[in-house]
Amino acid sequence: MSDAPHSILDHAGLDRGKATALVAEALTGADDGELYLEHSQSEGLVFDNGRLKSASFDTSQGFGLRAVSGEAAGYAHSGEISEPAIRRASDAVQAVKTGHTGTYSEPPQRTNVKLYGDESPLQAPSFAQKVSLLEEIDAYARAKDPRVRQVTASLAGSRSVVEILRADGNLVRDVRPLVRINVSVVVGDGDRQETGSHGMGGREGFERFVTTESWQSAVDEALRQALVNLSAVPAPAGTFDVVLGPGWPGILLHEAVGHGLEGDFNRKKESAFAGLMGQRVAASGVTVVDDGTIPLRRGSLSVDDEGTPTGVTTLIEDGILVGYMQDRQNARLMGMKPTGNGRRQSYAHIPMPRMTNTVMLSGPSDPGEILASVKNGIYAVAFGGGQVDITSGKFVFSCTEAYKIEDGKVGPAIKGAMLIGNGPDALTRVKMVGNDMQLDPGIGTCGKNGQGVPVGVGQPTLRIDQVTVGGTAT
Secondary structure, three states, X not given: OOOOOOOHHHHOOOOHHHHHHHHHHHHOOOOEEEEEEEEEEEEEEEEEOOEEEXXXXXXXXXXXXXXXXXXXXXXXXXXXXXXXXXXXXXXXXXXXXOOOOOOOOOOOOOOOOOOOOOXXXXXXXXXXXXXXXXXXHHHHHHHHOXXXXXXEEEEEEEEEEEEEEOOOOOEEEEEEEEEEEEEEEEEEEOOEEEEEEEEEEEOOOOOOOOOHHHHHHHHHHHHHXXXXXXXXXXXXXXXXXXXXXXXXXXXXXXXXHHHHHEHHHHHXXXXXXXXXXXXXXXXXXXXXXXXXXOOOOOOOOOEOOOOOEOOEEEEEEOXXXXXXXXXXXXXXXXXXXXXXXXXXXXXXXXXXXXXXXXXXXXXXXXXXXXXXXXXXXXXXXXXXXXXXXXXXXXXXXXXXXXXXXXXXXXXXXXXXXXXXXXXXXHHHXXXXXXXXXXXXXXXXXXXXXXXXXXXXXXXXXXXXXXXXEEOOOO
């Protein structure tokens, strides 16, 4: 098993000068654009119901050529990296420039920052060691509690090399590792069955996650959640003050608010936040940032997929809307600066404004005080799936772990709770912000326009008043 080539261009038999000339020819008269090259290797193993259910290894490579003219963009891609293939792509993207003559944009700022190593998660542990680890996880989970009926454990790792070449000869290269481990446990009591899960990962090798302490902790957490749900009572329906736990519950912030702060939705006035720059959109004390610079985090990137260094972009500051997440095209059209949020799923996809690690910062309140302040409410600790309408901001999210709050104390676990509301409105209902901001364990994947990219979320404990809760209690 070999690593990706030191240089994708060299491996394809293209010297940098020749490749630059091809790109310059394709992008003459365009406002912006680039040749994006990618070589990626990935491996995945799934151990389910006491056996290795699937194992996969994949190597892919290719390029995408983009020409940007005003609000339009032409894009062509191929799995063949060669001069003839690039020329064919050039012919395809030329159409977007018909009747348009632009001045080619300045290249992104250079950076020497490196937020992760270039090790390959596919090399260590070995395949046999990974299979053995999954067997250990399965045996450990089953031995913990006789109510365990099924265990599913998975390992996934990848190493991607990207090179971004512009018509002016500017070349940016990034090597990106990514790993994830996930454990899911099904427990049962009579006819009733419940599930719990826990995952972890980041832009690094497997070393930190495959220690005995680490994987046993993941199993323990998945089992704890499953057993909590096994004893849960039907969730009540109505309007409640809701306390969100720290860390992964930030996925609600990501979906209900984050997408609405991406540049393209605001430029096209499709976001509930469009036209509100400088205005109050959240309660005092609410500050939200998108931070692509946190070392080793799943959503972090040394440079985005246009070659722009990522940064810390403040979106909402003390309740006031102060920024959007931008790629190069939307930033130029809106008269703003790119923020390092131009992302794509692969060489076969065009870049667009996307989140990296979207986080609400800590506030002044102690988490215990927040819970004690609620007389009758819901404490939501973990979330599953959800749906969001970007234009209206309306959302529906299912809780995978939640509790009743009774007289300021955490009460019984509840099952089937759904949080229903409007993202911008919910931000104005934030009454207390905890001092315990946490990041998620490294499991998020964000979808937009058919593209999925790894992301991170984070938040402190929050109290949001008067949230509609859909329940299952009769």
